[in-house]
Amino acid sequence: YTVCEVVKEGWTPVTYHANTSNPASNEYCIPVFLDCGETEVDDFENIPPMRISGHEFNRCTGEGIPGWQINLKDNSGNLLETTTTDDAGYYEFSIPLKPGWYTVCEDSIPDGWTSFRDDPNSPAMSLPGASAVPEDCERPKCLVVRLDNCDDSTDNDFENIPEFCIKGIVTTNNTTEVMTSFPVKIENSDGSEVQTVSTNDFGEYSFCGLKDGTYTVCVAELGWTADEPCAIVYLNCEDMEQDFDVYKGRNTWVPGINQPAITLADSRGAIVPGAVEPSAAIELDIGGNEKAGRQPANQEIA
Structure with a gap:
């Protein structure tokens, strides 16, 4: 039978x-x-049928991110279902799933956000289009999920980081006097992005729309410098403030150059041709006056 x-x-x-x-x-x-x-x-x-669920979190605040689309694919990469996170950032696929391997992927990374990569060596984060390499952090991230043991797969979570600002005030000579229309420059860690802004009527400047990372911020007006004309600023889940106090002078620190282009030594070492060196004796006449034609020249920087 x-x-x-x-x-x-x-x-x-x-x-x-x-x-x-x-x-x-x-x-x-x-x-x-x-x-x-x-x-x-x-x-x-x-x-029994099983389900896959998880969250979309703001890495910096721990809050859920609503309205993000999440895709479910089978082990051949075929799209099975698309869902959207709710007000708490929670998502769950509605179709019943059998045991096997699946891939859960963010549909896209909205402008202004950066995908957080927790473990660069995880296979779930080195799938095509979801590399853990820093320059790929604007790409959607994917997680590999295995359904077995008759249990649902939960806590398949994504984390993303919003944009931040570097801002500050430029004053002068250790006073409260502010510098208006004073240029300030910013570079990212590899120097590939450079931007310059000017301070407003209150001496304030700001660079916004910046992703987590390391930046160099410098005062950038010829003829002006500061005790620290450039500052390294690290953005990590919060806005940062960097103030400058500037004064008249030459900025010998140039980003990208290990040594200053010109180094000014003591002016005694720079004498115009024909001048008498400071250490040379001056011949006197009988009356004790310096002889004509033997006056030391005014020292000038060559």
């Missing part, structure tokens, strides 16, 4: 075979042999 069950949608039979004579019936069967009045007891076992 053959004893069959009709498996409900989403359920997975465990130890028996599909009815190959009628595949469309979704019947799964167990062969039974009766001999000499025996009674066979054969049980059916099935795995």
